[in-house]
Amino acid sequence: MCMGLVSSLVRLVLSPQFFGPIVFPGLVTVLAVLLSIIWVERKIAARVQMRVGPLYILRPLGGAIQMLADGLRFFFQEFIVPETVDRVPFLLAPVVAMSFAMLPFAFVPLAPNFKPYTVPYSMPAFLGLNTVIPLTVLAMAWGSNNKFSIQGGIREAYMTIAYEAVLFISAYSMALLYHTLDFAEMVEAQKVPGILLNPISALVFFIAMIMSAGKLPFDIVEGEQEIVAGPFTEYSGIAFGLTMGIGYVQLYGFTLAFTLMYLSGWEPLVAPLYSIYPALGGILLFVKAYLLLVFIVFLRAVYGRYRLDQALRIGWRTLFPLAIVSVFLSIALGVIGVV
């Protein structure tokens, strides 16, 4: 009886439907990535800027669990709800945002025949779930009832329409190229990495995903020099921690999608690990995505922030035509019969 329970629990944990969203690459891995990438970001910036960075918490590892300490502090800090806020959206929006940032991981395949949800259109589902987040940010901005928050909300709205179309078009151009809307089939279709087949689409998707996650040089929504923390100004405690984490979670998801579409995903497959347990075959997918993530957070040490109208101009006047060009490039490649 007891053994039966344990084995059925193990079977549950190891089933793709559970393992994908909850363990890897989902919840547990997301938390680990969150804790590590912020530390990596601060350490890289510190190295460039002739500083030490986080150090004192777990000194032998160079302050590696600094973010754990920060997270704990967020947990035990008082969460102040101002009297003037609209309570329902104010309290609900960060939670909804975090949930929708986590959901897309259910559509990320890890290895051949290891998909949490077997749907033939995992790519649009992945991108579609991400589009909910800007709406929750608008809800936070409106619910906060603060001038700086509303300014930040308007910026989020402008930015969203600038990058979202571009993000979708460049992703769909790859779908045209591979004749599929499924991440796993895309990986199988990549004899040559997609970034070499359609570099324009890769570039556009890359910039659009940085815009989407609000990282430098496009951290316009949070522009602390003008609007304090943008839509998140009134948040404190764990809710602020959530709002801070959303961008990173989103970015991690996007780097996984980028790896699947342009960097041939888990290929070459690590066969020994795959034979132990299929999900472990996704280790290379994770490594590629993480390196990409490190590169993006490194940009913080190089760039400042673009102005809102400049970012919109980049989105509409540069990226949008490029995204259209990438569609035609994909069609041309399809006609020639490269893939």
Next chain:
Amino acid sequence: MSSSVMEARLLEKEGDEEVYEVFIGPQHPASGHMRLIVRLEGDVIVGVDPDIGWVHRTMEKLAESKEALKAIPLLERMTIIDSQNVTIGYVRALEKLLGVEPPPRARYLRTLLSEINRIASHLYGMGLAGIFVNHSTMFMWCFGDREVWIQLAEELTGARLTHSYSVPGGVRRDLPQGFKEKALKAIRYMEKRLDEYHRIFFDNPQVRARYEGVGVLKPHEARRLGVVGPNLRASGVRYDARLLGDYGVYDELEFEIPVREEGDAMSRLLLRGDEIRQSMNIIRQVLDKIPEGPILAEKYLRLIPPKLREPALKEGRIKFPGIFANLKLPKGEAVARAEMGHGEIFYHVTSDGSKKPYRVRVVTPSFRNVILFRYLPPGHRFMDLPAIYGSLDYFPPEADR
């Protein structure tokens, strides 16, 4: 963008329902010790009211309540990052009242510290200009490299920031041993770093996009608004209080006053880089040309008891006798100007013949430049406000006094 900053002021319409008022400061991550009341129409600024006075410390009144010498450590707290340049004008005014001139060596030493302070002050301003567009690397680099010059000043004066180095009739300390080598090493380092600043910041397309063509100040407007310092020279007006030859040894040295024509935020930043190069040029010449001799005027050296005078001269450290603090200022008035990192500072000291000055009037460069907050931003985007603020190198405690 508006054609003229003077006309841009007219964009604001009183009591307009469309106008969105944002209070930036005094508790805001980027406001400094001040408040900017910004009026927006959409994303475009139609009016800015700089609300100053949050760090007013009654400097002028306090200076009246102290013996003339004791006001030096007080007044340098107006601009603690540039304390030699902020007090040299006051010291010159006292010297004019007392009828005493510093010996040549003291004048060279004053020039040396003035330029060290100017470099540190410009680095401070450039660093803040970096963080105002969220360029954290520029911020950290400038503040880190500023330490080089602060340590050099500490070597010379014994204090990192509050040097109180110049006193009526001379300076407090002589050049320490091995100072020249350290200074030359610092100059070599800084020259290398300025090139690196160009690579990471000034030639960075993102930074150029934020600063170029933003907050243009035309020469005639700069003159009319009474702007001073690098903000004036970046608009093509060649004015620098060092050219007056009233203090230091600037008339004996060869250096240029950098001037730029564009008048935008980028040229204001680049001009500070140019000035750092010129200051290093001046430091080199000072170290080569500095003559031997006393560092305090003969008249005051005689006040030191003979037993202490010899060791003081040998060591190059002057410990003032009590009588020195009680100098009686002759009745009269004196004015002096000096060029700080932020611009020209003006002192007007009036004496009624007692130990304490009757009135000390200070006009600081930041106070004269604060008007730009009103005239430069209208017509620009909201996000240009920090860029303009960063380019002005405005220092609230100095303006509020």
